[in-house]
Amino acid sequence: MISFYNSVKNMKIDKSAKLIARLEARYRKKTPKSLRLFREAQKVMVRGGSHSIRLFSPYPFFMATADGPYVRDLDGNAYLDYWQGHYANVLGHNPKVLEKEFRRFDPEHGSLHTGFEGESQVRLAELIMSRLGYRDHKIRFTTSGALATMSAVMLSQALTGREGILKIGGGWHGASPYLLKGVNFRGSEGFGAADSAGIPPAMLRATHVTRFNDVDRLERFFKKSGDKIACFIVEPFLGVGGFIAATRDFLQAARRLTEKYGAVLIFDEIITGFRFCPSGLQKLYGVEPDISTFGKLIGGGHAVSAVEGKAAILEGKGAKSKIKAKFEGGTFSSHPQYMRSGYVMLKYLFDHAGTVYPRLAASGDAVRTRVEAAFRAEGIEAHCTGRGNDVVPGSSLFMVNFPRTEHAYAAAEDVWDPALSDVRLKEDILKIALLTEDVNVVHGGGAISLAHDAAAIDRTVDAYAAAARLFKKYLF
Ligand SMILES: Cc1ncc(COP(=O)(O)O)c(C=O)c1O
Structure with a gap:
């Protein structure tokens, strides 16, 4: 097994530049309509959008529709989405239970x-x-x-x-x-x-x-x-x-x-x-x-x-x-x-608390454990934060981190200090690598919703495994 802790010290900048160029080329190829709209947006909107975190590099895809675990962009790509409305959509995008409510609500009260x-x-x-x-x-x-x-x-x-x-x-x-x-x-x-x-x-x-x-x-x-x-x-x-x-x-x-x-x-x-x-x-x-x-x-x-x-x-x-x-x-x-x-x-x-919360926790557990294993299979050390503890029985949140040293993840410094964790690999390279696999994450992961079923989780793990293989080939 390649030791990530050691090899990362030797990771050359030009190696990551080559990988990013390859990933961006794939992303550009699948999102031409988003690029066109982004150029229009840049002319009238600050940095081309309404929230800095959505404006990732090289440019954001623009959404057309969203339902359940998916968000579809203008070019017809369907991404498994772990951003889910800045973590608001715990039932997934546009859940049926709310849609039904709107139809009932609108004529009665006006919206x-x-x-x-x-x-x-x-x-x-x-x-x-x-x-x-x-x-x-x-x-x-x-x-x-x-x-x-x-x-x-x-x-x-x-x-x-x-x-x-x-x-x-x-x-x-x-x-x-x-x-x-x-x-x-x-x-x-x-x-x-x-x-x-x-x-x-x-x-x-x-x-x-x-x-x-x-x-x-x-x-x-x-x-x-x-x-x-x-x-x-x-x-x-x-x-x-x-x-x-x-x-x-x-x-x-x-x-x-x-x-x-x-x-x-x-x-x-x-x-x-x-x-x-x-x-x-x-x-x-x-x-x-x-x-x-x-x-x-x-x-x-x-x-x-x-x-x-x-x-x-x-x-x-x-x-x-x-x-x-x-x-x-x-x-x-x-x-x-x-x-x-x-x-x-x-x-x-x-x-539905009796089923909802155990299911969210179990999904979180599965994703964290399997994503770590996918990187480990390529000799890369990844640490998923988001786990519960003796008080919190489980969680639907996950963030993938790439430790540079062996250290605990107890506070934000452990996650965000670039000397301790490879922040650029998580924030920039993993993001675009997963987008090319039709998975949308923020900070290396996100929030699992009830709409993310077993098949969605399997596909997500496959996407991380594909990213891990690329990282091994290009970076280590
Ligand atoms: C813990 C926490 N507090 C406050 C905020 C701010 O909320 P808003 O973006 O609605 O201003 C956020 C947003 O992500 C948050 O995560």
Whole structure:
């Protein structure tokens, strides 16, 4: 067996350039209509699209239709898709259960926004709150994860009268200026730096970054600066940072320290909410945060997110700051069709929880194990993150990493430090290699949906095996 750890040191840049050129030529050949549309888009749209993560190199394919595990592009290619609406579509693309609902819903209520309070939001709120099971909590809906986490931070600052924010290196909470630190995934300087222009310097100084799953460091931080911290925001299962489960100790320490120093504990469950179990992951950990944020699948494929938490904090009671946080909502807050869609999606998950969650976990297990084996068969060491732990029984998330050294994957640094893992191989080369095999991944993997059946998983593993053979031939 070729030792990946050793051979990667000798991997020559020109070798990968030859492979990329070959893969791009294959991709261009199958996607001429997408290229044409991308050129048109570039003339009028920033970098040719609406979200940087969708604009991969050499150019994105443009979708025509999507159903179940597949997305079809303008040229008629059908890709097995693991992006699934930025991980929102846990039932797969355009699931029948929602389509049916729309047909029923449209004639009755009209599907466009009206700007009034409606019943569907109350029903969705009740459904979510019944699963969280807190007596003194409330919820408010908004339209993006970034807005939800921003509001959570502002509410914490109002409550405590402090400015400091503590977050995780590699913790992505959306493009809110408060939280754009520690998310420079492809940078070589680690997770300490600012990641965007336009953030007021005082705000940047007030945002601190710590390492996921590092209890000692968290304790040291709170001992030194805990009395200046308004909130600690953390995902119970790190998302784009690497699909890594928090240890029980880490989240318990987070709860204990925030309580001790009078800071607000925010769990960002925008990816994790209702994906692992019919509730938030917080229920599995048995840790009650002060505020949670939800998004992605609570809108059933629509722009819905939510701030949930202790009613007193959300309603601005007992705030130490002189004025309340503006937690008002926006034009498209609680669009009735979106609310109804979220309700139908969650209800489906809850009604079928006994089969849905074990199946998602089993699919995740199968993909992670078999993809690692496919690379190992070619003598290449691949490590799939996304596994559960003693708290999280399993997960539908997977991210393929190529370790340069033997090391644990406990925090985002282990995944994204180019000295530890070959980030370029995962992000750029694997992406295009799999596209030529009709599989779409982001960060080397993605989110398995209920629409990904055994045949889809077999085809996916075959695609990774084909990529592994190419890597061996060209790179090692
Ligand atoms: C954990 C987490 N929080 C917040 C966000 C931001 O959500 P949005 O893209 O809707 O602003 C994301 C988006 O991927 C996320 O993964």
